[in-house]
Structures are given as structure tokens and as C-alpha cells.
Amino acid sequence: MEWKTRITEMFDCKYPILEGAYAGFGNWEFAAACAEAGVHGLITASTSRTPEQLSEDIRSCRKATSGSFGVNLSFGICPRIDEMLEVCIEEKVPVETAVYRPDSLAPRIKESGLKWIHKTARVKDSLHAEELGADAVIVVGVEGVGFKNPEQLPTFMNVTWGAPQFKVPFVAAGGIGDARGLLGALAMGADGIMMGTAFMATKECPTNEASKQDMVSSSPDNPRLRWRVMSHASPKDYAEVMRKRGNLPLNEWLPMLERVQPSAGDWEGDPNVPEPSRVGSLAVGAIKSVPTVKEFIDNMIREAEELAEKWEWINGR
Amino acid sequence: MEWKTRITEMFDCKYPILEGAYAGFGNWEFAAACAEAGVHGLITASTSRTPEQLSEDIRSCRKATSGSFGVNLSFGICPRIDEMLEVCIEEKVPVETAVYRPDSLAPRIKESGLKWIHKTARVKDSLHAEELGADAVIVVGVEGVGFKNPEQLPTFMNVTWGAPQFKVPFVAAGGIGDARGLLGALAMGADGIMMGTAFMATKECPTNEASKQDMVSSSPDNPRLRWRVMSHASPKDYAEVMRKRGNLPLNEWLPMLERVQPSAGDWEGDPNVPEPSRVGSLAVGAIKSVPTVKEFIDNMIREAEELAEKWEWINGR
Structure with missing residues (x-):
């Protein structure tokens, strides 16, 4: 099955899947592993710390993979963000801006001709980014991790209600971590998905083994989680x-x-409720083991293709 | 396109769609309109008020439509629930039990051989109903209306994480009101969807016109909603x-x-935020007008078929 969407075309990657950003540990090695697995990898610029290091990291990543990757620039988190952007322009890598208003960087990004995707917590903020010229947008549902706000909607609503409002390609995020989530998001009208938590439970993720095992054993219906x-x-x-x-x-x-x-x-509920995983989103429900990134993606795609094969409601056409 | 799932087979209805229950106004005329449109209609027993009236309402509904319909018995809301069940048994209509533990009614339902679907707010409660012998289950996501609890998960999670845990057919609910929601739920592994709010914005719904117009003009990102x-x-x-x-x-x-x-x-946020619709779930995002039930369903199915026709990612197989 060919997973062709506007996102695979935009990033020239095999699957319509994007790696999330990880402040502190989203390094180039991890991005390269994702790119090698057929997804669009992401170097988190704040992990590189300096523009000089980011430049080196992009080059290392490019040597390690011929796959697709970009750089995350999160407002308020990434230091020297303007200089980081200049590095991306020089190296000609797509940028993902995130969190707050991208207005200050937008003119320079557009002038440079870089591919630009912006990530927000609300449909209205992503529509604003589209107006500024973003080539694609990501909206993170309340099931995900990071920048919560009291107006954030669940992923299902962002896709059914939000996605059709965009002209540019739309990427769904928030609690997505398995074949079903991928199929559902695409079926509702997304052009791709972004996964953060699910990629954290892979061998290559540079976090500790304990938190990976925590996610394996946790469940999204743990009330404290x-x-x-x-x-x-x-x-x-x-x-x-x-x-x-x-x-x-x-x-x-x-x-x-x-x-x-x-x-x-x-959480002030029943004191007998076990501690949940301290990291990860509701996507922990999809995490059963700690495979390599390639195993994780290969399994996910195989499962998605097997599920789609059994859809009587659509195959009967 | 033939919308065949385990739910259309179970209820012998054209589309894998169930009408929700409406305490106070879920009458037989409305259920008949839904059944006529090809979905599984639902008489809310508490609206009939007495077992005698319910018996009459079932007969009236059967005269009005050859379509599929059942009766909702909500614990704590439906008066004389045991007698209401006896009416359903006598009239041989499928029952939908809802809200709290169905343990007390389960033995009688099973003995009678009625088709039985149970609706809850949590996957674990629906798994309990499956153990008791329910033929199908419904889990309502936090996007929906009714019986909230601090452990309720969003619809996306209920379907991706919850649905595969059930052996019996699974129906997704909560914020679903359009073609995209239908496609997404089925793609993620649901056997059908239940809609409550979306059916309320139809001509046949016996509520007032003002609340229907309220839903048309409301938006799921209204922070007060x-x-x-x-x-x-x-x-x-x-x-x-x-x-x-x-x-x-x-x-x-x-x-x-x-x-x-x-x-x-x-809601103690910005006082300038407009009043939201006082009724309805986040599914108000799908409501643009007040059609007849048949128009609503026909449009939804046509749109779903048109969308599926354009899925490059699956049609390219």
C-alpha cells in the first residue's frame, strides 16, 4: 500500500508520520533513526543548544540518513531562535515552529523559501499561521503533552471540525500512537499524524529505560495520568x-x-490508585513494548494495512 | 457503497449509526424518523413515562416504520425500569441500557433473548457489561453529553485503545456528528457510531427551534461550551x-x-466570550443547518462516500 498524502509529498517521506519535538533530548541521532524508518524526523533545536551545534547536528543527520528530517524551533524554549533559523536556512532543512505566535519568524521563513510547518494547541492559532504563509499546520489535541490551554479540544474534534478549515496540509497530534490512530486521523481528513510519546518508547530514544518501562505498564485510564x-x-x-x-x-x-x-x-481522588507514568500522553495506551524505531513503524504500518484489508464497509464498494 | 458492519448486521439497519437517547423528548415519532432514514432509532423509555405508554409507543413506531429501532432504559432516569423491560420483552424490541451498572437487569435480558447493547462512560464499565452478556457496547467520550466522570477519556482514545479490547461489536460516541466522524470511528475499529446532539438539530426533533438555532450558530471552540x-x-x-x-x-x-x-x-474566563449553546455536545461543530433526519443522514452518507472516494492513501492499493 502506498501511503501517499499531501504530507508525504511535501516532505518526500514514505509514511505520513512526523516525529514530535523533545526539549532536552530530541537529538540528531534520534531524528536520523526516524527518518531511516520512513517518517519525517525532527531535530529539536533547543537540544542542540547553540546555532553552531545545530549546524553540526544537521550535517551529522544528513550523513546518517537520506531520509526526510527537519528542525523544531519552539518559541520560549529554543534559545537564540533567530540564529537557529538562519542555520536552517543555510542548511536548507524544513522548519517546524511551535507553541506561540510565529509572527516574528514568518517573514524571514517565507523569504528564504524553506518548507514551514507550524504547531499549535488550537485550530484558530493554526489558521493564523496559515495566513502568515505556513505550508502545513499541526494541531495538538488535549490528549497530547505540552502547552495546554483551557480552550484546547480533543484530537477527534480537531480533525473532524478543524481539518476541513485549512487549505494547507493538516497534521493531527495528541494521543496518537498506533495503526488505528493513523487510520482514523487520515480517514477524518488529516494529511498526516505527529507522534511524540509513542516514539519515546523506542530503543533509540535518548531517555532512561525506567520511563520507557513506565509507559509500557501504564494505561490511559489511570485516573492520575x-x-x-x-x-x-x-x-x-x-x-x-x-x-x-x-x-x-x-x-x-x-x-x-x-x-x-x-x-x-x-489528583485528590482514591489514594489507592497507582502512580501513572510520569512522562507521556494518553498515547501510552498504544505502548506495549520498547522496539527499535524501525520495528515500531514497520509494525504500525503492517497492522494498519491488515486492518484496512478487513474493512468490509469500504472494501465492499 | 454498502455500509456493512457487525452493527448493521445486528440491528438490520442500512447504516452503522444509532440514535442517542433523550430524557424527556426521545419519543417514538423521532425514533421512527431515524429508523426511516436507515439508522437504528431509539425510543427513550423515560419519555414514554409508563410501561403502558411505552407499549403503545412501540406499537405506534412499528406501524410508522419498517426500519430498525430499540428502547433506551437508563438506570436512575427511567421509572419502573423492570416493568419497562418486560414491555420490551413482550414487544421483542432490542434494548439499550445505559449509565450505571446493568447487573440487576442483565439476567432477565439474557433469559429473554433480546438483543442488548449497553452504554457507559468508561471502557472498563463496558467490559463489565460484556462479561454480563451484552451483545454490543457503546462508550461515550468526554466530548459527549451526560454522565461525566473524572476518568472519562476522549472519543479518540476510547476507539483506538478501547475498541480492540471488546469481543462484541463496539459503538463510538461523544462529539460525533458528521461524515468525517463516521469514517474516523470505523477506520479506528468501531463497528458503528451513536449520535445524540447531531440528531437534535433536525426538523423532527421535538425540542424548541431556539435551541436548534443555538447549536447551528455555536462552535466547539467557544471556551464556555x-x-x-x-x-x-x-x-x-x-x-x-x-x-x-x-x-x-x-x-x-x-x-x-x-x-x-x-x-x-x-466558566470564569474572559467575560466577553459569547454565551454558547446551552444544549449539545462538542458535536455542534458539525451542525450548519436544521435539515430533516433523512436529509441529514443522506447528506452525511453522501459526503462520507465522496471523501472515501478521494482517499489516495487507501485507493492506491
């Missing part, structure tokens, strides 16, 4: 922090925003 | 009410549970 992932700050607390946004530098304001988010430890 | 639908009681408040469950009659305890749920009015 559900609480950590899906609960949001009270709209009042959130609004208070948002009011300070313009008056504080991003690196002071962002940690303040993070502090109003609930954590698993804030 | 999102708050009403998706926020849950604090696990502490919820646990306190749950502790009283065994010591109070259901009709005293259930309203207590409902009172700990947030409402749109509890």
Missing part, C-alpha cells in the same frame, strides 16, 4: 498568567504558565 | 458523592452527582 494530561488550569488562573504575557520576557512568563497546569500529584 | 462539556468535577467532590452511592436511592443520589458537574456559567 488522565488528570495530569487532560486537566487544565482554571480559566481564572490561566487568564491571570496570560495577562502578564506582554509585560514579561518569554523565559520568565512561560514557566509561570507551566506552573498553573495540574500535575498527576494534584 | 468547551468548559461545560469537557470540564469535570474535582476528583475530591466526585469521590465524596460516589461514597454516598450505596446509601441513597438512585433518584436522590443521581441529582447530587449532577450538581458537582461544572456548567457553562461556572
Whole structure:
């Protein structure tokens, strides 16, 4: 089966799947492993730390794989973001901007002609990025990890309601980690999926073995996990922090925003409920083992093709 | 395209779609309109109020349509539920039990040989119903309306993670209201979908025109709507009410549970955010007009077939 979508065409990758960004450990080796497996890999620029190192990392990645990869530039997290962008322009790698308004980088990206995908937590923010000229957008559902806000919708809503609003290719994210999620997102109208958590439970992911095993044994219906992932700050607390946004530098304001988010430890339910995985999104439900990235993707694609083969409702046409 | 799934086979209906239950207005005329449109209709027994009236309503519905329909029996809402079940047995109509543990009715339903589908808010509760002998199960995602609990997962998770755990046919619900939702749910492994909100914005629905127009103009990203639908009681408040469950009659305890749920009015964000629709789930995103039930279903199926026709990723096989 040929997994051709506007995303595979845009990035020239085999499958309509993107690796997520990982502040602190999204290094080039991991991106190369993803690219080798047929997905669009992603070097997280903040992991490279400096523009000089990013330049080296891009070159190392390019030597290691002929597959498709790009660089993540997350506002408020990535240091020296303008210089990081210049490195991407020089090296001609697609960029993924993320989290907050991409307005400041947009003109330079467009002028450079780089492929540009922007990731947000709300459909309206991604529509704004499309207006600024983004070539594709990603909207992360509340099932995912990172930048929660009290208006974030679940992945199912982002795809059914949100995706048709975009002219550019749309990538679904948030709790997606298996063949069914891939099929569902595409069937609802996404051009691809982005996975963060699911890739973390692979041999190549440069995190510790304990957190990988934690994810294997955790389940999305653990109420403490559900609480950590899906609960949001009270709209009042959130609004208070948002009011300070313009008056504080991003690196002071962002940690303040993070502090109003609930954590698993804030859960005041039954004390007998076991501790959930401390990392990962609701996609932990898809994690049963710790394969290599290639094994993970090969299995996922094989399962997706087997499932699609059995769809009486569509194959009967 | 033939929409054959285990659900269309079980209920002998044209499309793998079920009408939701509506306490107070889910009458036989509305169920008949749904059945006529090719979906499995549902008479809400609490709307008929008495077993005698339910018996009459089933007969009226049967005269009005040769389509497929059943009866909803919601624990804690439906009066004289055992007698209501006896009527269903006598009239040989499939039953949908809902909300709380179906243990008390299960032996009688099984003995009668009726087709039985049970609806819950959590995968684990539906697995319990399967053990009791349910022929099919429905799990409602947090995007839907009714019986929220702090462990409820989004629809996407219920289908990707939950559906494969069931041996019996699985029906996805919660925020589903259009062709994309139908395709997505089936692609992820559901055997069918249930829609509540989306059917409310049809001409035949016996509610007021104002609430239908409210849903047309509302949007799932209205933060007050999102708050009403998706926020849950604090696990502490919820646990306190749950502790009283065994010591109070259901009709005293259930309203207590409902009172700990947030409402749109509890939203303490920006006062300039417009009032959302007071009824309906996040499926309001799919509602653009108020067609007849038949128009609604015909359009939805036509759109689904047109979308599937364009799937390069699957048609290229």
C-alpha cells in the first residue's frame, strides 16, 4: 500500500508520520533513526543548544540518513531562535515552529523559501499561521503533552471540525500512537499524524529505560495520568498568567504558565490508585513494548494495512 | 457503497449509526424518523413515562416504520425500569441500557433473548457489561453529553485503545456528528457510531427551534461550551458523592452527582466570550443547518462516500 498524502509529498517521506519535538533530548541521532524508518524526523533545536551545534547536528543527520528530517524551533524554549533559523536556512532543512505566535519568524521563513510547518494547541492559532504563509499546520489535541490551554479540544474534534478549515496540509497530534490512530486521523481528513510519546518508547530514544518501562505498564485510564494530561488550569488562573504575557520576557512568563497546569500529584481522588507514568500522553495506551524505531513503524504500518484489508464497509464498494 | 458492519448486521439497519437517547423528548415519532432514514432509532423509555405508554409507543413506531429501532432504559432516569423491560420483552424490541451498572437487569435480558447493547462512560464499565452478556457496547467520550466522570477519556482514545479490547461489536460516541466522524470511528475499529446532539438539530426533533438555532450558530471552540462539556468535577467532590452511592436511592443520589458537574456559567474566563449553546455536545461543530433526519443522514452518507472516494492513501492499493 502506498501511503501517499499531501504530507508525504511535501516532505518526500514514505509514511505520513512526523516525529514530535523533545526539549532536552530530541537529538540528531534520534531524528536520523526516524527518518531511516520512513517518517519525517525532527531535530529539536533547543537540544542542540547553540546555532553552531545545530549546524553540526544537521550535517551529522544528513550523513546518517537520506531520509526526510527537519528542525523544531519552539518559541520560549529554543534559545537564540533567530540564529537557529538562519542555520536552517543555510542548511536548507524544513522548519517546524511551535507553541506561540510565529509572527516574528514568518517573514524571514517565507523569504528564504524553506518548507514551514507550524504547531499549535488550537485550530484558530493554526489558521493564523496559515495566513502568515505556513505550508502545513499541526494541531495538538488535549490528549497530547505540552502547552495546554483551557480552550484546547480533543484530537477527534480537531480533525473532524478543524481539518476541513485549512487549505494547507493538516497534521493531527495528541494521543496518537498506533495503526488505528493513523487510520482514523487520515480517514477524518488529516494529511498526516505527529507522534511524540509513542516514539519515546523506542530503543533509540535518548531517555532512561525506567520511563520507557513506565509507559509500557501504564494505561490511559489511570485516573492520575488522565488528570495530569487532560486537566487544565482554571480559566481564572490561566487568564491571570496570560495577562502578564506582554509585560514579561518569554523565559520568565512561560514557566509561570507551566506552573498553573495540574500535575498527576494534584489528583485528590482514591489514594489507592497507582502512580501513572510520569512522562507521556494518553498515547501510552498504544505502548506495549520498547522496539527499535524501525520495528515500531514497520509494525504500525503492517497492522494498519491488515486492518484496512478487513474493512468490509469500504472494501465492499 | 454498502455500509456493512457487525452493527448493521445486528440491528438490520442500512447504516452503522444509532440514535442517542433523550430524557424527556426521545419519543417514538423521532425514533421512527431515524429508523426511516436507515439508522437504528431509539425510543427513550423515560419519555414514554409508563410501561403502558411505552407499549403503545412501540406499537405506534412499528406501524410508522419498517426500519430498525430499540428502547433506551437508563438506570436512575427511567421509572419502573423492570416493568419497562418486560414491555420490551413482550414487544421483542432490542434494548439499550445505559449509565450505571446493568447487573440487576442483565439476567432477565439474557433469559429473554433480546438483543442488548449497553452504554457507559468508561471502557472498563463496558467490559463489565460484556462479561454480563451484552451483545454490543457503546462508550461515550468526554466530548459527549451526560454522565461525566473524572476518568472519562476522549472519543479518540476510547476507539483506538478501547475498541480492540471488546469481543462484541463496539459503538463510538461523544462529539460525533458528521461524515468525517463516521469514517474516523470505523477506520479506528468501531463497528458503528451513536449520535445524540447531531440528531437534535433536525426538523423532527421535538425540542424548541431556539435551541436548534443555538447549536447551528455555536462552535466547539467557544471556551464556555468547551468548559461545560469537557470540564469535570474535582476528583475530591466526585469521590465524596460516589461514597454516598450505596446509601441513597438512585433518584436522590443521581441529582447530587449532577450538581458537582461544572456548567457553562461556572466558566470564569474572559467575560466577553459569547454565551454558547446551552444544549449539545462538542458535536455542534458539525451542525450548519436544521435539515430533516433523512436529509441529514443522506447528506452525511453522501459526503462520507465522496471523501472515501478521494482517499489516495487507501485507493492506491
